Amino acid sequence: MDTMNTNTTNEMNKASMTNDVNTMSSDCRHAAKHRELGALRGADNDADTVMTNGANPTVMNDSSNMDKPNSKLSIDRISFVGAGSMAEAIIRGLINTGWIASRQIVAVNRSNAERLQQLASLYDISIPTDEAARDQLITSSDIVVLAMKPKDAAQAIADLAPRLHERQLIISVIAGLNIGSLTRIIGKPLPIARTMPNTSSSIGLGATGISFSERVTDVQRQLAQTIFESVGIVRIVEEPLLDVVTGVSGSGPAYIYYVMEAMIRGGIECGLSPDAAKDLTLQTVLGAARMVQETGEEPAELRRKVTSPGGTTQAALELMASNDLQETISNAVKRAAERARELGAALEK
16 A cells, blocks of 8 residues: 555645646746737828748738737848748747848748748748749848858858848847948948857747947847847847857757766656656756756855755765866857867858
8 A cells, every 4th residue: 555655645636736837837938938929010001012822822811910019110021031940039039039021031041942841831920922022022121130151151141132222220130240240242332230140049049149330220239139139038239249259159058968868867866767867857958947047046055055065966066067167168159169260260261
């Protein structure tokens, strides 16, 4: 009987813990989705916009946005040049927050039509049917987001340059490519926002650093900030520090996943089931981040509070210290920042 009660209790605890994980994750998404948004369609939303949705021309009335809060900011179209994981993360985040109607979003790339069809199917965004439609959609966009891979960026931007003009805001999410280099490739000075978001933008929990060129207006600055605030937090930094942002938050999610992998593996090797090890690790990471956020205390202080002299946590931390784990992670941030600068230098050649 004691064994049965123990098993039942364990199962109940496991179910409760799993529900806590799911609830907390849901709360994060819910909070992000219903975050107060800053830049939405204004009073001039009665204009019809001709779009190309997949292969079918569509006349779309902006009444789909009438239930959103009013704002002085207004755009008709945002085009993503490059359709990789970062572009998809921002597209998904913008659609999930309701900041913009899906058909006002355009995605183009150089050759991968299958990828564009995939995005159109998943998010109901617009894709060009041919090169002429592609050029027209880009030229008529209020915002053009450069999201191609760094190795393809220089030639792709040079090819795109004739379609870009001074009335557009150019947003770059290309790691390492600075504003000066981008301006030289385009061949003319344009309003440019250089950004470094991360893929957590897709669930409204992104972290983005932004720097602006001198030609960016106050309205365009607000628009760029609002786009990325709708999918997370934004920090405005001096441009040279964007490479550091790349090292901290741009690549940062991968560091956390890597640590989670190790925690899960350790739990499994010590006898936990894979599900239990994953659930416990997930809740631990969520809880630790929330503790820092809600208490306002420094991570070092919170670490000290849970480290009893001679206890289990101290034993684990001493092992990590003996393997220079903290120094390794710090150096990883620096290496990622250095690599961003290397990529930028390569693009200038």
